[in-house]
Amino acid sequence: MRHTPCTRRMVLATFALLCIFNSQAADINLVRGAKGEEDIINIKGNFNIGDENKFRALALISNRATVFLDSDGGKLQPALEIGKIIRIKGFATAVQDTSCSSACAMVWLAGEPRMMSNFTSIGFHAPFKLDPVGKPVSDAIHGALIGSYLTGLGFSPKVVMFVVSAGANDLHLLNKATADRLGIAVTFNTASQRRRATEAYSEGLKATEGPSPAMEAAAQFYRQSAVLGFAGAQNNLGDLYETGKGVPKSDKLAVYWYTRAAERGEPTAYFSLASILAEGAVDPEVLVEALKYAALAYNFMPEGHNKSEAEVLAKTLRAKLSSNDIERVRELVARWMPLYQEEHLMGDAVR
Numbered sequence: 001m002r003h004t005p006c007t008r009r010m011v012l013a014t015f016a017l018l019c020i021f022n023s024q025a026a027d028i029n030l031v032r033g034a035k036g037e038e039d040i041i042n043i044k045g046n047f048n049i050g051d052e053n054k055f056r057a058l059a060l061i062s063n064r065a066t067v068f069l070d071s072d073g074g075k076l077q078p079a080l081e082i083g084k085i086i087r088i089k090g091f092a093t094a095v096q097d098t099s100c101s102s103a104c105a106m107v108w109l110a111g112e113p114r115m116m117s118n119f120t121s122i123g124f125h126a127p128f129k130l131d132p133v134g135k136p137v138s139d140a141i142h143g144a145l146i147g148s149y150l151t152g153l154g155f156s157p158k159v160v161m162f163v164v165s166a167g168a169n170d171l172h173l174l175n176k177a178t179a180d181r182l183g184i185a186v187t188f189n190t191a192s193q194r195r196r197a198t199e200a201y202s203e204g205l206k207a208t209e210g211p212s213p214a215m216e217a218a219a220q221f222y223r224q225s226a227v228l229g230f231a232g233a234q235n236n237l238g239d240l241y242e243t244g245k246g247v248p249k250s251d252k253l254a255v256y257w258y259t260r261a262a263e264r265g266e267p268t269a270y271f272s273l274a275s276i277l278a279e280g281a282v283d284p285e286v287l288v289e290a291l292k293y294a295a296l297a298y299n300f301m302p303e304g305h306n307k308s309e310a311e312v313l314a315k316t317l318r319a320k321l322s323s324n325d326i327e328r329v330r331e332l333v334a335r336w337m338p339l340y341q342e343e344h345l346m347g348d349a350v351r
Contacts, residue, residue, distance in 0.1 A: 073102030215246030
């Protein structure tokens with residue numbers, strides 16, 4: 001069993017005292033990436049005063065990095081400073097089968113993107129101080145600092161409430177389901193996993209080529225890539241479910257995978273969603289969603305066949321909606337922001 005300075009617990013009375021007041025300086029080091037790869041900055045141990053200066057020195061010599069975290073907390077001030085540096089530099093953050101709670105979780109939230117493994121939870125609790133008898137009680141001043149920090153990072157009030165509402169002796173755990181509910185964009189992979197996702201996607205494309213496409217094999221490759229978060233594979237897996245090629249036909253699963261790809265900013269998925277939602281739809285709410293995605297597809301697709309098709313679909317849908325509904329679509333499109341913008345997009349591939 002791996003031991004850390006503070007073992008994870010659901011109840012934090014002893015945990016908090018150890019992590020905050022017995023904190024030693026964290027071990028912070030930089031590993032240079034191979035040519036074309038990002039650097040890795042490792043932070044292990046609990047945060048203490050001065051750690052922000054060590055981190056700043058490493059951040060200054062790195063143009064692109066992922067910050068891997070293994071910490072049960074520590075001092076709040078250096079953690080917030082490190083988080084601000086991460087956001088300014090545009091670094092990613094990752095927790096992979098390790099512990100990240102309290103002050104560490106504040107650092108992790110600053111990443112763009114922020115990553116965690118499927119077997120990891122990020123732990124949040126309210127900042128606290130000790131009362132005269134040594135009992136931890138919530139600290140409103142530090143809570144306000146956290147609220148200001150999270151607001152500055154662009155998080156919504158419901159995220160701030162989730163973070164600071166746990167008592168000093170409680171722990172709010174962030175997993176995928178909770179992250180989705182709160183609108184916190186999380187990527188469940190690392191750089192090596194992203195490479196594997198891209199490779200599996202390429203193998204899926206190859207399986208569909210030639211006079212005898214191997215659609216079942218393509219579906220397997222796309223699924224491997226889609227689970228690792230690659231938007232192109234998510235869209236193509238949705239295509240297979242919509243058409244029933246290589247997998248049992250399922251519009252429900254098609255919409256699910258199209259939506260996952262759209263959440264990652266894949267324009268082809270916008271068109272896929274618009275098309276499947278529009279098919280046979282008469283409910284104005286469904287038509288509004290379909291038109292929203294058709295407009296997004298037209299706005300973000302490169303010139304080509306799919307962009308033209310998206311324009312035709314948008315015109316058809318506008319004819320079925322009232323002026324008020326169309327105005328609502330304009331507002332939805334203007335406010336649209338994917339949870340995470342995929343770096344490698346599919347381009348104008350014909351569906």
